[in-house]
Amino acid sequence: MQPVQLSNLTNPDPALAEPMPVQIYRDLLSAIHEGRLADGARLPSSRAAAQALGLSRTTLNTAYDLLRAEGVLTVRQGAAPRVTAPQMQAAPEPGRGPPLSTRGQGFAHNPRSASYATAQGVMTPGVPDETLFPRDEWAVALRRAGRAMHGDVAAYGEPHGIAALRKVLAERLAADRGLRADPGRIIITTSTQASVSLLALTLTDPGDVTAMEDPGYLGARAAFTMAALNIRPLPVDAEGVRVDTVPPEARLIYVSPSNQYPLGVRLSLHRRMELIERARAQRALILEDDYGSEFLWRGREIATLAAHGPGEVAYLGSAAKVLMPSLRIGWMVVPDNLVDPLRAAQRNLGITANLHAQLALSDFMGSGRYRTHLRRIARAYEARGQALTKALEGLPGLTVRAPDGGVQLAAVFDPPRDELPVMQALAVKGFRPARLSTMSETGLTGLVIGFADATPARISRFRDVLADALAQIKTAG
């Protein structure tokens, strides 16, 4: 048997960063794995190979040594080097691969795909205006954080959030939301989504009952579906969520009392008290999503549920709407007895926030610039929300409620009608509202429309496209 021609198998390039012997080694190893160099094949001696390839003998010797160390080449004095290749049994079948489990199918459930008609577009609910992000201040704070030494927290210390941030948050929550909580009860996560998932997976077993507002936040629905829970809808009326409909077996009760998502109603105080009593009586946990409360332009002074029921409520907030979703910082204030278990669970799951972002947020929130920023975005969003409400109020077949805060509003189709043609008409013009029906199990239809980026021109175009679509497309049933 003739030695194989190495020049068919390897073509090392001195311009590459990788050393030439390693290039040769890799090429030959690939050839072995792919069967182009079979078990027992003879290679030329390092001298002959060096000559054929125009390289030094040292280069070839080194490459052969690497192959020898790998156990795929036998080199004996006076004999040609021989390939001793492990043989693969079968080629991989394309498109196959390890299957998802039953649990995995729940984890991989994507409720958002049904909610939007397009992947890109403006006036998406839940998205703040990036141009209002305090970029220069953030950049300075990040730079400062990046240059400092941090000791234990640079490594694995405080995966539940750095002490400085938890302290500033405790101060802000006390001052702005009437919520007095020891920083030890605060847990930093990556988002409200992460907080809800962490609580759902830790406090329930598959098949347990959870109650949530209907319509309600898709992310909470996704978390509960992932946790294989039995989701019971709680209707929302003019006073907020109907507390009397909470099933007695519910383990979790998800609500957004300060600014119901997406309807924008505020929960009355009587219902707040009733809700806390129910949770206490049935040892359920209330998940109080207080998103965007920092720039509520009405009703900000109402204290949170967590202020009234520290043992019954997990308070959820995040930097997503006041600053930027991609900072990936959220927080929870949780009952005392859940602190240690949740810290362990978040570490096991790897739901941990970036250090430099936490430091920048501590800096920014602890300074007077934060208030200035809040005032600025609250003014902007209030104006845009009101302009959008005003533009849509006259349209027939649509019920719009003026929002008290947040960055989106719900436009309910009245009577109900098929959302998809309306969504499609808006999508082709670059608009990306969400379908209200995907947030509800009660037959509600309509649009959830973001207004953070709603310029007057966009509002006017949006209104025209929507009016046309509503006029042309028949109501359902």
Added chain:
Amino acid sequence: MQPVQLSNLTNPDPALAEPMPVQIYRDLLSAIHEGRLADGARLPSSRAAAQALGLSRTTLNTAYDLLRAEGVLTVRQGAAPRVTAPQMQAAPEPGRGPPLSTRGQGFAHNPRSASYATAQGVMTPGVPDETLFPRDEWAVALRRAGRAMHGDVAAYGEPHGIAALRKVLAERLAADRGLRADPGRIIITTSTQASVSLLALTLTDPGDVTAMEDPGYLGARAAFTMAALNIRPLPVDAEGVRVDTVPPEARLIYVSPSNQYPLGVRLSLHRRMELIERARAQRALILEDDYGSEFLWRGREIATLAAHGPGEVAYLGSAAKVLMPSLRIGWMVVPDNLVDPLRAAQRNLGITANLHAQLALSDFMGSGRYRTHLRRIARAYEARGQALTKALEGLPGLTVRAPDGGVQLAAVFDPPRDELPVMQALAVKGFRPARLSTMSETGLTGLVIGFADATPARISRFRDVLADALAQIKTAG
């Protein structure tokens, strides 16, 4: 009934940031909730209250309006305002609160608490040397990222990682690890811990069998415990993990082939091929933890398992050891069929990395400075690892293997003995190694010792304390 004295209930302070009416409102609301103001109680008229408190009538009127809006005060013309308080049924019982579920007990399992004798200390395994972190370069990159506009990715775009980072990672993995993968197969997470958890929860059901190296990474054990899996140990010998012991029903097989954690062995090529064949035959997924491979000082040229079995292997890496754990950036290269489900699951769980850190990492990895950095830390860690090995090699009752990379080594007690007194003796001197027995189910005892921060003085003191402890404390059994 006399009107209540407001001065006993509220004491507004004009120096506070919160407006005076809101302060009064909050104080009275608290009094109502705490029962100090009972249902039906009469308040003074706003005029009388203003006079008593020395404030303007407008201030009091506004405070009363807020209470009225909240539904807890009835104000009628010509009559004293009356409290209409919702009554809470019972005070919270301290120490109670919503209970953990059966699933939650697994999620809240904390294997690390048993692994260390102290919460602080030096020479902890898995922790890099913070002084080697490229602070100035990172600070500049962060500042640049902070100042830029990012569009969709500033909001909720690409939760599986920004395209720029996935592209640079694909290039680096191809050049440094022989792993050619489309960036579409790369998923950015927050850590290797997060990657393992995501895979475990998505690919298995409770009670499924998973195989893992023994001894092996605590984080993987935590993830599998969380997922309620049946963990089967795979012994490790001089060629690495014993592939012949993989149970045929295993759904996941966790290994660290380039530098076995914590023993430091490299998996032979024959076993690599055997492992991939097994996984393919039983449709299991191999979790290839390639941690710290960027600065292996021997064996770096060996291609990864994922290069040989792209459909059978999820390749796991992170920035924790080359840069800093608290950046919270990890990555996976996964089989094609798992990309979409894992993206959905990571979004549902909120396992998403910070944008600015991702941008800084793309910048840094894509530049020549990255190679310089790697050379620098590889040299430092090699010297420290060798110095520690040398210092420990002579000690009786201890087997130490010179590491080929990583930032820790295992010192096995031979014969086995109780670790706790040894750990305790080291802890009082400020050392924080880990207990080898917590990483094993096979009776192995010893220490896992970090050397990233092992200065010559520390090594010498560590050796002395350890030698004393080994001499004084009897072997087990």
